[in-house]
Amino acid sequence: MNGAEILVKCLEDLQVKRVAGYPGAAILPVFHALAGSGIAVTVNANEQAGAFCAAGMSRAGDQVGVTVVTSGPAITNTLTAVADCNADSIPLLVFAGQVPSGKLGTDEFQHINVSRVFAKAAKKVALISDASHIEEAVKDAWHFAKSGKPGPVVIDLPMDVQTAEGEYHGLDPKLFRHKYDDERHLGENQCRRFFDLLQGAKRPLLYIGGGLNNQKASDRIRRFNDLFAIPSINSLMGKGILDESRDTSLGMLGMFGTPYANTAIQETDLFIGMGVRWDDRVRQRVGEKGLEADIAYIDINPEKVQEVRVTRAPKFTFIGDAGTALDDLLSWAEKNPMKLEIGEWQERVRNLKKETPLNFNRAAAAIQQAEVMEILSGLLPEDVRIATGVGNHQMLAAQHLKIRRPKSFLTSGGFGVMGFALPIAVGACLADPSRTVLAIDGDASLRMNMGELHTIGAGNLPVKILLLNNYSAGMVRNIQTARYANCVIATEEGCRDVSFARIAAECGFAWTRRTEERSGLKADLEALLAAKGPALLEVVTDVEEAVYPVIAPGDGYQGMDLGPFMGGRKQENCSFAFFGAGRRHSVKE
Ligand SMILES: Cc1ncc(C[n+]2csc(CCOP(=O)(O)OP(=O)(O)O)c2C)c(N)n1
Ligand SMILES: [Mg+2]
DSSP states (O other), X not given: OBHHHXXXXXXHHTTOOEEEEOOOGXXXXXXXXXXXXXXXXXXXXSHHHHHHXXXXXXXXXXXXXXXXXXXXXXXXXXXXHHHHHHHHTOOEEEEEEEOOGGGTTSOOTTXXXXXXXXXXXXXXXXXXXXXXXXXXXXXXXXXXXXXXXXXXXXXXXXXXXXXXXXXXXXXXXXXXXXXXXXXXXOOXXXXXXXXXXXXXXXXXXXXXXXXXXXXXXXXXXXXXXXXHOOOEEEOGGGTTSSOTTSTTEEEEOSTTOOHHHHHHHHHOSEEEEESOXXXXXGOSOBTXXXXXXXXXXEEXXXXXXXXXXXXXXXXXXXXXXXXXXXXXXXXXXXXXXXXXOOHHHHHHHHHHHHHSOOOOOTTOSSOOHHHHHHXXXXXXXXXXXXXXXXXXXXXXXXXXXXXXXXXOEEXXXXXXOTXXXXXXXXXXXXXXXXXXXXXXXXXXXXXXXXXXXXXXXXXXXXXXEEEEEOSBOHHHHHXXXXXXXXXXXXXXOSOXXXXXXXXXXXXXXXEEEEEOOSTTHHHHHHHHHHOOSSEEEEEXXXXXXXXXXXXXXXXXXXXXXXXXXXXXXXXXXXXXXXXXXXXXXXXXX
């Protein structure tokens, strides 16, 4: 077998059924081998979209998404998607063609030093120099990408290595899995300490993140919370791990978090972070002045746990897989039954949700994005998978939509990449066509990977797209209005007559509609969700709309600005005081 054939055989051994690929001369041996395999190839509009499509398969399914591209501009096109996977701990395998080994480091056509370019963006980069090394490298990379804190692995394959004869040994892929098995468990004493803390708390709060965003860990935290019903908040990456429709689920914390999540964190006396990376968008941190709760923190990333140990004096920490730790805690709790005295706190949290519900400008002439989300949240099927762009529509979706299953809210968290929604939705749809896949996108985000309208239409993929078109890069325009003296530059689109719905129809979408009418909005959303095959609903929304609540950069939770429409305030107070300019409306006033 030549190197390319060995690579494809390894992918078959790893049960890969489909790759996202984009060909070019320097990777043609691999495409040739793919032609003789049972592996399907999806061709996206460019390699960034291809890498996102593969990442969509990882985000939605249990597999590791795989993308195969050529050298030079093709591999650099994947850089943003690779960095995105790295930031959100998503496993991904990228195989790239490369100039022949003898030409490495020269000015050969379409050559770039992949190891250097990706050094800081990937979990690992490997240059293969011998076809006989391919099998071990590929099987190892697959498990390495999935293990510990997951991430992307980039494999650079010089042309001569793809065509050279090499050894294929048929190594059992499980051998490599065992290499990365995480065997760290909580001991009896650690479990006792955790539950002592929990039993001593009057207002415990679970803070859960992407580290638990898989079926197994989600089952465990649900069992844990069936026992204890501890109020919970989540990071953007943690949506759907616990069922967000439960009354103890308070939704997303942070800069654009829900009023109740951002208030609960000010009142907790035991903050239990699990599988969450405690990032800067989460604003002021528990343990800092003003938020002096006890902390229990469980995460697989040793650096982060050490940082929290040094800076916040937690009462309990554990470095390891949060799902495994939950297993240990559950077995301990089953052997040592206990009751928590948190009835008052649960009641407080329920009231918080009732007292400060999300709200928006109901008197506005134009449709509000928040209004679309409010209607949509009542229509979503339980099995829906949502992919979003980046911007106001993303934050509003995160605030309003109650996600009921893990791996179902697919969004670019740590890197915040516009252009994410469509290719990720393609990957999610290919990973599991039986689930409803809805891409919620902004006009500017959609334009970044508009070629995927063609991928979806040409492939007749049943992806549903809800495009919220405010004819602007709304989130950035909001900052300009509030902080740059209302000087709007480069964030509004001049051309208002383009209909994205018409473009989608031209790309082969069977169902498209464009609306500016509030009256038919609910029916339009229902029709979008019920449509068969590719479908797009374009809703024209208010360019002036801003997202609330908001916490200004550098401010703490006490400074949460509820805006003019929440917390029972009158609509005349409207000031669009985005990012801290203008009036403050704190829930604690
Ligand atoms: C690749 C990339 N470029 C630029 C940005 C900066 N940015 C963040 S949100 C945003 C506007 C997004 O506009 P749109 O998709 O229309 O969403 P809206 O806020 O209008 O709902 C921009 C430009 C980014 N996050 N990603
Ligand atoms: Mg927009």
